[in-house]
Amino acid sequence: MDPTSTTTPMHNDIETESGSVWNWWPSWRPTSMSLLKTTESKILACIQNxxxxxxxxxxxxxxxxxxxxxxxxxxxxxxxxxKTPLVMVHGFGGGVGLWIRNLDALSRSRPVYAFDLLGFGRSSRPPFPSDAAKAEEQFVNSIEQWRQSVGLENMILLGHSLGGYLATSYAIQYPSRVSHLILVDPWGFPERPQVQNQSGQDQGQGQEVVKRQGPPRWVKAIAAVVSLFNPLAVIRAAGPWGPGLVNRFRPDFKRKFEDLFDDDTMTQYIYHCNAQSPSGEVGFRAMSESLGWAKRPMLQRVHLLPPSMPLTMLYGAQSWVDSSSGEKVVQIRDETQTRVMLINEASHHVYADQPHAFNRVVESICDSVD
Structure with a gap:
């Protein structure tokens, strides 16, 4: 049972950005923290443990x-x-409910912790700085303060997508707390490919390259406007049509969980997670360049992980995330402590696409710790 329903006043569940010009939107958008809580409760009711x-x-x-x-x-x-507990960190726009196919299986042999990142899901949504390093630091500090508050000495730390990026940053800063680092389709590792200059010459090389036709001006203009907004602003701007947009553009979420829910429960959950004040999005936008790339690529820092720290990188074989970054991590660390694994017939959301294979691999990794 959710203790917050009896131990905290109801108004604490409805958190908005104080002073924001968008504070009038919730009356137009069919969402609230209470609706998120209700939808999440339906998902978590599937848990047997x-x-x-x-x-x-x-x-x-x-x-x-x-x-x-x-x-x-x-x-x-x-x-x-x-047993060393497993701590699971979700990706961009997600929350604890997305682990519903994994929580029971992975908690068979050890305690499992899952939390909503600061600025996402049901967690607080504070302001984030626009500086990439400071935004990343705020995320990482919140994870360390969470660990201290919960009282964990050591953990097996698993992060998906953005959660994988932040888990790596955390492990670099607090290596003594991480017994094994598991990265699932991690975001933000590769450097953004260099663009050729207009003269058709490679920067600094003086060699001729093929000129590439740039996008039309109208495309550049639209891209410039879109870049002014947070990644999921369209969901909030759509007001009462927001839930329908999620259903239309992310039907895969419904399919991934259709044996658990024959309705829109999972897409409703995604909607309510992301129709609130876009705090975590602001932090992500500060750290990202064109969404697909990190301003501070993790490949430049992964050598700072202790050589003795075991690291496993899991990729979906059909994911848009390039698993070659994993091979580069193996080369950079030059250690037998790094493994890269592909899970067949899985896209970016490996844990939901192939839950049995995912759970089996993660359980095996956990068993190798203790």
Whole structure:
């Protein structure tokens, strides 16, 4: 049962950006934190193991929405308590509900923690700086403060997409806390390809290259306008048509979970996660360049991970994320502690596309820790 329904006033569930010019939108958009809570509760009702859901309050009073799962079938709970917990960090625009195919299986042998990143899902949505390094630091600091508040000494840290980028940054700064780093289709690793200059010569090389026709002016103009907004602004701008937009443009989310829900539960969850104040989006936009690339690519920093830290990178074989970054990480670290694995018939959301294969691989990694 959600303890917040009895221990915190209802108005705490409805968090908006104070002073924002968009504060009138919630009356037009069919969303609220309460609706997100209701939709998420329907998803979490599928969990068979014991689950404790609550807000973890950080020193600055930001709150991180957190699930803790333990196996209620274990005869000796103390045995599971001694296992290194698995901590799962979702990707951009997601939340804890997206792990619904994985939480029960992965909590069979050890405690599992899943939380909504600061600025996403049901967690607090504070302002983020526009500087890439400072925005990243705010995310990473919130993860460390969350760890301290929960009382974890060590963890197996798993991050998907944006969560993989932030998990790597966290492991670089707090290596003693990470027993094994698992990156699932991580965002932000490769450097953005260099663009050839207008003269048709490679920068600094003086060699002729084929001239590429640039996009028309009208395309550049639209791109310039779109770049002024947060990535998911269209969902909020669509008002009452927002949920329909999510259904139309992300029908795959409905398909991935159709054996659990025969309605729009999962697309409604995605909608309510992203129709709130776009705090985490602001942080992501500060760190990103044209969405697909990080301003501070992780390949430039991955050598800062301790050589002894085990690292496993899981990619969907049909994902838009290029798994060659994983091979480059192996070369950079030059260590047997780095593994790259492809999961067949999986796209970017590996954990939902092939949950059984994903769970099996992650369980095996966890068992290798203890």
């Amino acid at each position: 014991d689950v404790w859901s609550r807000f973890v309050t950080l020193p600055n009073q930001d709150r991180i929405w957190t699930l803790t799962l333990t196996n209620k079938a274990v005869r000796k709970p103390a045995e599971q308590a001694h």
